[in-house]
Amino acid sequence: MLRLSGAHGGTTQRRVQLGTVGTVAVTLLVAGCAGGTGADDGGAGGSASSGTVTLVTHDSWAIDEKLVDRFEEESGLTVEVSAAGDAGTLVNQLVLTKDAPLGDAVFGIDNTFASRALDAGVLEEYTPADLPEGVEQAGGALTAVDQGDVCVNADEAWFEKEGLEVPATLEDLADPRYRDLLVVTNPATSSPGLAFLLATIGAFGEDGYEDYWASLVDNGVKVADSWEDAYYVDFSGAGEGGQRPLALSYATSPAFTVTEDGTESTTSALLETCFRQVEYAGVLAGSDNPEGARELVDFLLTADVQAGLPESMYMYPADPAVGLPEDWQRFAPQAEAPFEVDPADVSEHRDEWIERWTETVVG
Known part of the structure; x- marks a missing residue:
């Protein structure tokens, strides 16, 4: 497995999953x-x-x-x-x-x-x-x-072992059944984190997203500074000892956690949570x-x-x-209806939204 720093989040992003990548000769x-x-x-x-x-x-x-x-x-x-x-x-x-x-x-x-x-x-x-x-x-x-679609990923094997249904929606993530299972990234330091914040604003509006995040805090959400930390340190589906079976990543991530026989992926993306x-x-x-x-x-x-x-x-x-x-x-389909926020609104309110998120989630 090749492990690289992500970029869209602290050192974020992302997408370097399980697989082999040629080294750039530069x-x-x-x-x-x-x-x-x-x-x-x-x-x-x-x-x-x-x-x-x-x-x-x-x-x-x-x-x-x-x-x-x-x-x-x-x-x-x-x-x-x-x-x-x-x-x-x-x-x-x-x-x-x-x-x-x-x-x-x-x-x-x-x-x-x-x-x-x-x-x-x-x-x-x-x-x-x-x-x-x-x-x-x-x-x-x-x-x-x-x-690419930024979405919450689930460790399918963990949920099967625990006999718990995999969540599907943003609302599900605040359900007490999934307490202490989710790790996301900080929108102030991670672009996937910011993308997910925008997903919640697209879903619940400017007047509702803070209440939604407060419900996630009450449900034990963990915030990592970077995608790499969230995926490789905290996510149980990365195969490196993480303890949380729900992690913010990409819709493409499950294409790189496919079993050796190529028949299935051990993780899935929640396509109703995407930006x-x-x-x-x-x-x-x-x-x-x-x-x-x-x-x-x-x-x-x-x-x-x-x-x-x-x-x-x-x-x-x-x-x-x-x-x-x-x-x-099969393993990396895009979301049919990702959440959207008008780019002009992002430009005008991005810093304000991050500040309000910080007050609500970090304190």
């Missing part, structure tokens, strides 16, 4: 180090056909090394990756370093934080010339690369190598990269025309 830079290029590798303002292009991203970046190698060979560029933590931390870093960008391109800003990055002006407007039909853009500067997360790529304003950054964004939308996302990033491709692995239809 140079990992220490988070927070200045990006850009130096004189020895192309210099500032390096051309699109030479030099270094630095991608600032979250800790869950994992693209097939052969594809990255091919991109470097065909473009003449050298790709360096600067991992900046979770998506929320990533956006905070970009805003704080707006006048001295950490790199040239960014991947991993999601729809819960996109408005903040756009409003702060950290991105250059860019639309790929060969943008696949149906791929979403945000603000003329962010292009969707992948998507759809979209991850974007873009060009950082004022970067040293904007042309290289545009090429890198284009690369992430190519058919080969998109087709590899389920296995490398454990997310659905943004391009709806790309096929999916056969077992995903």
Whole structure:
């Protein structure tokens, strides 16, 4: 089993589940180090056909090394990756370093934080010339690369052993039958945590979500700072000694807890608890190598990269025309009706909602 830090939550996210992932053949830079290029590798303002292009991203970046190698060979560029933590931390870093960008391109800003990055002006407007039909853009500067549903996951084996019905809805999670069984992630430090907070706002409204969270607190919900802690430390379904059979993760997670004979998964996603997360790529304003950054964004939308996302990033491709692995239809279906919150409302109220959540849940 390969274990990687998640990115959308503290170090969050996610999706690195049980499975094997190729190691990205790029140079990992220490988070927070200045990006850009130096004189020895192309210099500032390096051309699109030479030099270094630095991608600032979250800790869950994992693209097939052969594809990255091919991109470097065909473009003449050298790709360096600067991992900046979770998506929320990533956006905070970009805003704080707006006048001295950490790199040239960014991947991993999601729809819960996109408005903040756009409003702060950290991105250059860019639309790929060969943008696949149906791929979403945000603000003329962010292009969707992948998507996935943040949902509560259940340890099916635990529930079968205990003779307890697996919960299905958000309301079920507050039922005393499931006391002390659920672990979620903090929306202030984890983008899956923020996505789940938005799911509850979409379900219960601004006037009702605090009461719902109060009911979860009364029912013994545990809050972890990161997806990695929630999934690998607390979740019993991860196979690492966790004690809680309900954990916030992704609808794709059960595709990576499949039994050796491939007939079933030991976990399931509660598809009535989901919020759809979209991850974007873009060009950082004022970067040293904007042309290289545009090429890198284009690369992430190519058919080969998109087709590899389920296995490398454990997310659905943004391009709806790309096929999916056969077992995903069985073990990783998307929610038919994920909860939604208007992006304008997220932009206006995100900090307020997190503050109110903190007062209700953390105290």
